[in-house]
Amino acid sequence: MLLTSSQISVAISSTVVTIFTFLLFLSGYVLQQQTVRSIQAVIHPKILPPAPTINPVFAKHFGRPPGHGFYEKYLASNRPKGGWAKVAYVQLVRQHIEVCGTITAFAQLEKEESMAQRIIMYPREWDAQPQDGAKLAPHVETSRRLLREAAKHYKVMLQPIEPNVQRTRSKITPEELYPLTNLLALHYYNRVLYLKPAGLILDPTPLDLLFTLPMDSPILGLSAPTSTSEHPPPSILLLQPSKSTYKELSSLLPEGAYPDTEILNLIHVESAPREKEFHTRLLAETSALDAENVAEFNATEFLEMTGYVHIEDPGVEGPEFDVPRPDFVRAMPSGKQARKAWESVYERYRDARRDVCALDLAPVDRPVDEGGGTGMAEELK
Incomplete structure (x- = not known):
């Protein structure tokens, strides 16, 4: 029996409707199943296996040159007395030109994940508001900005300090106003480490090691041999802060004498050790590079295997x-x-100064005559 055209049209329409109805039902069913699985996941979350425990010391130094193996193994099993919360790197900035160098050093500590605390001591007068609506001097404003960024980004604790002596003379040095004895006032910490500015931290691992080693004296200075001095002043100070040590040291100083040189003369100074077996050094001086053994010295090894370089x-x-x-x-x-x-x-x-502090090198404006001004370099201080 032949179908008429109208019957064929009805049959095609019915087939199309049936197909689309089935597809609509199928999509609804899939969507329903996905919703049910999501609800089940919320009610009965899948229990994941615990993450493997990773030693933070080994984790942060993964991929280091082989010479660091000694420090890695030692720090993995030796902690400072009281733990890492009781030891700190501390910098005492007295002049505005020193602030950026301090911030870049702590930025490197943060990058390398040093576990010690970080403190910056600075003159409280930098926090003072200008009088009579005057604007802050540009170098003061820059120092404030950098200190805020250090606290925000590099876990730095800011400690403003008062001057130790009154400004009774026309010329008084920053060292007299803010002597290194201020470092001993950090009684909360069992040990603090001070790095003489300006310098560059290439690897904080051997510096961290100093927090764990025994000390025969509450104040230990470490120096590196230089080409200009047979007995150079220390570039690293390792201190055990306490009220008794502060009182004892202050009593030994001549009355009215606060410069660093007077204080450092009372400190036991040792040459920074160099472990030849591991090809590492704790401390280096740029002024001593000319005295290195030319045949043995390797620039790449020096930059990879040195803790702190004082410049x-x-x-x-x-x-x-x-x-x-x-x-x-x-x-x-x-x-x-x-x-x-x-x-x-x-x-x-220079690169760290630009990248961390957003600063170019400061201009040098030297006096041109005997009675000339101090220039821009002096103003930045």
């Missing part, structure tokens, strides 16, 4: 300043590898 060279105001190129070249070591390491240290310091 101070004759004829160079400091790594913070844009020193004239001729003076910079004259201060360079003569050895090719030593010069490579020397230039890299200055370059890294």
Whole structure:
């Protein structure tokens, strides 16, 4: 029997309706099942196996050169007395030009995940508001900004301090106003570590090690041999703060004498050890790179296996300043590898100053006559 055209149309329409009805039912069913599984997951969450325990010391130094194995193993099984919450890196900044270098050092500690606390002591007068609606001086405003960023981003505790002496003389040095004895006032901590500015932390691991080692004296200074001094002053101070130590040290100082040199003369100073077996060094001086054994010195190894480099060279105001190129070249070591390491240290310091502090090198404006002004470099201090 032949179907008419109208019957064929009805049959096609019925088939289309049936197909779309089935697809609509199928999509609804799938959506319903997904909703049921989501509700079940909330009511009966899947229990995941516990994450494997990772030693933080080994984790943060994964991929380090082989020479760090000694420090890794030692720190994995040795903690400071009272734990890492009772030891701290502390910097005492007395001049505005020192602030950025301190911040970059603590930024490196944060990057390398050093577990010790971090403290910056600075003059309380920097927090004072200007009188009569005057604006803050640009260098004061910059220091305030950097200190706030250090507290926010690098877990730094800020400690404003009062001057130890009154400004009774026309010229009084920052060292007299804010002597290193202030470090002993941090009684909460069992041990604090002070790094002489300006410098560059290349690897905090050997520095962290100092928090765990025994001390024969409550104040220990560490120095590195330099090419300019047979007995250089310490670039690292390791202290056990206490009221009794502070009182004893203060009683030994001549009345009215507060400069660092007077205090450091009373401190037991040792040369920073170098573990040749592990090819590591705790402390280095840029001024001593020219005295290195040229045949053995390797710039790459120096930069990878050194804890702290103190940057101070004759004829160079400091790594913070844009020193004239001729003076910079004259201060360079003569050895090719030593010069490579020397230039890299200055370059890294400059890059950190730009990246962390958003600052260029400070201009050097030297006096041109005997009665000349102090220039921009002095103002920044």
